[in-house]
Amino acid sequence: MPIRLDERLSKIASLISGGTVADVGCDHGKLAYYLVSTDRASKAIATDISEGSLKKARELASENGADELVITRLGDGLAPIASGEVDAVVIAGLGGDVISKILLDAHREGKRFQSYVLSPNTHPEKARRALSEIGQKITYDSAVECAGKLYTVIASREGQGALDELEETFGAFYLRDAQFEKRAAQELKYIASLIGGGASSDKLARRKKLLETALENIKKER
Numbered sequence: 001m002p003i004r005l006d007e008r009l010s011k012i013a014s015l016i017s018g019g020t021v022a023d024v025g026c027d028h029g030k031l032a033y034y035l036v037s038t039d040r041a042s043k044a045i046a047t048d049i050s051e052g053s054l055k056k057a058r059e060l061a062s063e064n065g066a067d068e069l070v071i072t073r074l075g076d077g078l079a080p081i082a083s084g085e086v087d088a089v090v091i092a093g094l095g096g097d098v099i100s101k102i103l104l105d106a107h108r109e110g111k112r113f114q115s116y117v118l119s120p121n122t123h124p125e126k127a128r129r130a131l132s133e134i135g136q137k138i139t140y141d142s143a144v145e146c147a148g149k150l151y152t153v154i155a156s157r158e159g160q161g162a163l164d165e166l167e168e169t170f171g172a173f174y175l176r177d178a179q180f181e182k183r184a185a186q187e188l189k190y191i192a193s194l195i196g197g198g199a200s201s202d203k204l205a206r207r208k209k210l211l212e213t214a215l216e217n218i219k220k221e222r
């Protein structure tokens with residue numbers, strides 16, 4: 001039976017095009033089941049550190065007759081997946097610091113994967129930096145709105161892709177992202193109002209500087 005994904009998971013699914021996929025931290029298992037039931041993936045390995053989550057994923061696949069196409073494995077990060085075992089690795093709904101650790105630990109152990117789709121809840125810059133460090137080039141990087149919140153979605157494939165600080169912070173394609181420009185201008189206005197109201201911290205001043213530079217770069221690019 002087909003299931004509907006929300007905008008965040010739909011965007012992630014749209015970035016998978018064939019082959020096998022690992023969904024690390026699958027929880028409910030909706031993405032893995034959706035990918036195999038719509039032929040976006042030929043097989044999905046759904047992993048989680050929690051047995052309770054895996055049970056949900058297993059039940060969803062089983063109720064829909066997809067037991068053979070969705071394989072569940074218990075474990076931390078990429079530990080349950082062998083090097084090159086899947087064509088794409090998805091890690092969504094975890095913090096950027098955890099995602100970064102998962103990527104770097106696996107890389108240190110010699111594991112290599114062709115492509116990734118990441119959706120960090122927090123600290124997207126850490127996920128972007130980790131991708132560069134493991135020899136992945138970002139091919140998609142944007143924010144998707146879902147239930148009134150913005151979620152970062154990043155896709156990458158093997159290749160060299162060093163990012164500067166602004167690209168790491170705001171997205172690999174911030175210079176050409178009209179939505180980012182709008183959000184950055186709004187955030188800058190908000191920060192200016194905080195500073196005008198007496199707020200002051202190194203972090204605030206640094207963020208203001210980065211936003212100003214990003215907006216100047218966008219103007220220069222036109």
Ligand SMILES: C[S@@+](CC[C@H](N)C(=O)[O-])C[C@H]1O[C@@H](n2cnc3c(N)ncnc32)[C@H](O)[C@@H]1O
Pocket residue numbers: 024025026027028047048049050053075076077078091092093094098
């Ligand atoms: C918020 S849910 C996200 C579920 C799904 N990926 C999504 O984006 O809708 C986070 C899931 O990641 C799992 N998780 C947290 N840390 C993990 C780790 N180090 N390795 C594997 N799974 C982890 C949790 O048990 C939980 O099921």
